[in-house]
Amino acid sequence: MNTxxxxxxxxxxxPFGLEELKTKKITSTTPVWCQGMVDWKNAGEVPELRSLLMIVPPPIKVSAPIPEVEKIKKNHLIFGIKRSYFYLASTLLLLIIGTFIFNIVRENRRADLELKNRITEKDNQQYLIQQKEIEQQKKLLAEQEQMEAERIAREKKETITNRLLEIQNTLSDNNNNLEIFKKKLIDASDFKFFRTAEEKREEINLIHNQIQSLKKDIEKLEQENNQLKLELERVH
Structure with missing residues (x-):
């Protein structure tokens, strides 16, 4: 047994034994030490001594009695204000806060609506500007296409006209040559001196072939001339 x-x-x-400690009226805060302890401890920290501890009750807090009138008054007050005044003030405060919040919400909605309207108006203006630019581009493109078509038509007309002039000149030359070869054919048929019958026949065949060639050329040129005239009318 420890002492x-x-x-x-x-x-x-x-040192005291357990029986002696019973008479010492030790409490849980009484410093104790025994062999084997590193340092002093409170008696409440030693399991062996807990049954010997004297329980000390806490002091009684005595408050002054509240008069009945004061109790009644306090029952009718909230935060030191009469109940009716408190409820009225609370109602007014709630109304003020509600009105303030309502105004804030309404202003926010109005601001959002104005912002949306400005954005919509801006988008509409941009759309109109874009449409106007598109129309201008279409008009410019149409004008360019018309100018290009007119240029092509002029060039084509000029080309056809030049070709018609060439054909007319060639036809005139061919017709003149045709008359010349016809005359040569008559002269070759009538000429009888200083040549054999074979030479005469070869000369006549040669002139005849030249006449046929000229006729074919004249026919082709006349066909081309007629086609070009029709195409020239379509270009107009």
């Missing part, structure tokens, strides 16, 4: 030393704050006493 314990006690300390009263100034000096230590002991």
């Amino acid at each position: 314990y030393y006690l300390h009263d704050g100034n000096e230590s006493s002991g």
Whole structure:
């Protein structure tokens, strides 16, 4: 069985056995020490001594009695204000807060609506500008296409006209040559001196072939001339 030393704050006493400690009226905060302890402990920290501890009840807090009139008054007050005034003030405060919140919400909605209207108006203006630009581009493109078509038509007309002039000149030359070869054919048929019958026949065949060639050329040129005239009318 362990024996314990006690300390009263100034000096230590002991050692005491468990039976002796019962008479010392130790409490849970009484410093104790026994062999094997590193340092002093409170008696409440030693399991062996807990059954010996004297229980000290806490002091009683005595409050002054509240008069009945004061109790009644306090029952009719909230935060030191009469109930009716408190409820009225609370109602007014709630109305003010509600009105303030309502105004904030309404202003926010109005601001959002104005922002949406501005964005919509801006989008509409941009759309109109884009449409106007598209129309201008279409008009410019149409004008360019018309100018290009007119240029092509002029060039084609000029080409056809030049070709018709060439054909007319060639036809005129061919017709003149045809008359010349016809005359040569008559002269070759009538000429009888200084040549044999074979030479005469070869000369006549040669002139005849030249006449046929000229006729074919004249026919082709006349066909081309007629086609070009029709195409020239379509170009107009």
